[in-house]
Each structure stands twice: as C-alpha cells, then as structure tokens.
Amino acid sequence: MNIKKIYQQAVERLLAAGVADAAIDVGFLLSHLLKCSRAELFVADRYLSPGLVEQFGKFLARRMAREPVAYIIGEQEFWSLSFLVTPDVLIPRPETEHVVEAALELNKSGFVENGPMLDLGTGSGILAICLALEMPDRQVVAVDRSRPALLVAAANAKRHGVSSRVNFVNSCWLEAFRPGPIFSVVVTNPPYVAQTSMAALEPEVRVFEPALALDGGFHGVREIEIICRDLDQILKAGGWFFMEIGFDQEEYVLELFRKMSGYDNVRVIRDYAGLPRVLQARKTATVKKHG
Ligand SMILES: C[S@@+](CC[C@H](N)C(=O)[O-])C[C@H]1O[C@@H](n2cnc3c(N)ncnc32)[C@H](O)[C@@H]1O
The missing domain is CATH 1.10.8 (Helicase, Ruva Protein; domain 3)
Incomplete structure (x- = not known):
C-alpha cells in the first residue's frame, strides 16, 4: 500500500x-x-x-x-538523545531540559563545587544520565520509589554509556540515606499535579502515565514540601538545588525558601513559553534545627 x-x-x-x-x-x-x-x-x-x-x-x-506515541514506539527524545520509555515511567517532557540547562550553566561558570550529584525521582533516568554525560568527572546517584522505573533508568544509563557513574537507589525520597551533606548538586522533577487537576488531564497522561509520577497531593505540593524539608540533610554548603515546578507554583516555592533559612540565590527560571519552570537555590550553610 x-x-x-x-x-x-x-x-x-x-x-x-x-x-x-x-x-x-x-x-x-x-x-x-x-x-x-x-x-x-x-x-x-x-x-x-x-x-x-x-x-x-x-x-x-x-x-x-489515546495511548501516547512514546509508549507505542518505546522511546522518547530528550536533550537530543533517545531514551527508552515504558508505562512505568513518565514520558520525558521538553520543559525538563531547563533543569539540565540551569545546572550546566552554573557549572560552566565555575560556580558548582566538586562532588557527587543526586537526582530525586529519576523515572526514565533522563536528568541523572544527561548530567553524567555533560559532567564526565562526576558520580550521580538516582533515586526512585518505583523499582520498575529504576530498571528502565538503568537500561538508559547502559544505552548512553554512563552505568559506571550513575548509581540507582530504590527509596522513598531520602529515607534510604543517612544524613550527611555530600551532594554538590541536587536535581528533581517531583510529582506536582494537584489532585483536583488530575481529572482534567488529557487521557494520554491521566490513563497511561504512572500516577506516582504525577500526583502531588491535594494542592500539588505534598512531595515538594517533603523534598525541601529534607534537602538540608544531604546538600553540601555551597551546593545547588534545581527543582522543576508547575506553572502556578512559583509564589509557593519562593515563600517556602524564604521561610527556610540557609539558602541564597533563590530564583525561578522561566521556560520558553515564559512560564515559571525551575526553582534554583544555593545552600549557604547547614541549617541548625532547634527544639
Ligand atoms: C515527575 S516524575 C519525573 C521523572 C523524571 N525525572 C523526568 O523528569 O522525566 C517523578 C518521579 O518521582 C518518583 N517518585 C514519586 N514519589 C516518590 C517518592 N516518594 N520517592 C522517590 N521517588 C518518587 C516517581 O516514580 C517518578 O519517577
């Protein structure tokens, strides 16, 4: 035909x-x-x-x-590279490239200290793998609560030749980590969709993508709050944090960081559509917990 x-x-x-x-x-x-x-x-x-x-x-x-093309063909492009995807992982979105870009920009300017990097909620592994490829002298730890997602991420690390520098950990955020400020960079694209918005998502997302990758609790910030609360335990003084956020979460995350002492250079980077997309912050010192 x-x-x-x-x-x-x-x-x-x-x-x-x-x-x-x-x-x-x-x-x-x-x-x-x-x-x-x-x-x-x-x-x-x-x-x-x-x-x-x-x-x-x-x-x-x-x-x-309404099954997404990426699940049908089993791959998706991100950062000009092809990544394996299955229904166990979120399909990489172009907006998430701003997280990689923000970290690389600071690294090129010499503002990022030596030391390992951490990707929280790695999914298909895109952030951990792109950072490992772009910063070949670094080790990366990639965390996910989903074991099936980690298998996909590990296959992608092998595909892109960085298996020896990206280590995968099955953990609910930082539960598997002993507190100790060792990471110079922490990146995350956490689940940030408000429960009230889940029903309005396109069927491609709502029916086919993993709820664990999307559901951010009632207001969409449940997981963001947990990550930010525990960040101080593992981020080095002088270390950088980059987190993808929803277009309507800028004020919330800026206020969150205003309330947490010990961070400077706090700003929200916009995407190509002009929408708030990535929160960036630098840890100035280890925050003393009182009480
Ligand atoms: C929005 S997806 C991001 C995936 C990938 N980093 C990306 O940008 O395409 C969020 C990821 O966080 C993981 N996740 C959700 N809750 C988690 C938790 N409590 N601990 C660790 N990972 C979690 C999900 O399994 C999912 O892979």
Missing part, C-alpha cells in the same frame, strides 16, 4: 479520535516502523508490505485509544 495514502487515512482517523497532533504522531509511528527519519518518509514512492500495514494498524488502534 502506498505510504501517502496510508498517512492521509491515518491522520483522518486520529483526528476523529480527538488526537490534536495527528499528523506529527502518524509521522512518528511510520518512521519508527520503516526505520527512517520523518523527513525521509515521503522522499521516495514508498510502499508498506502487508506485514507492516498490519503492524501499523495495531499502532494506530493504540493511538486512537
């Missing part, structure tokens, strides 16, 4: 199923099947074999049921 015909029919079917980016998605599915780039799809008068037509039909049915 001619690829142009298949393409057009598939786009129409996805649009009818309520998929907004139908043309882009069909391009991804076809190029995955044909093992070519999306740009190459239409350069020759390509035909799909009956076997590939059948496989494409199965892919299309899954997408029409």
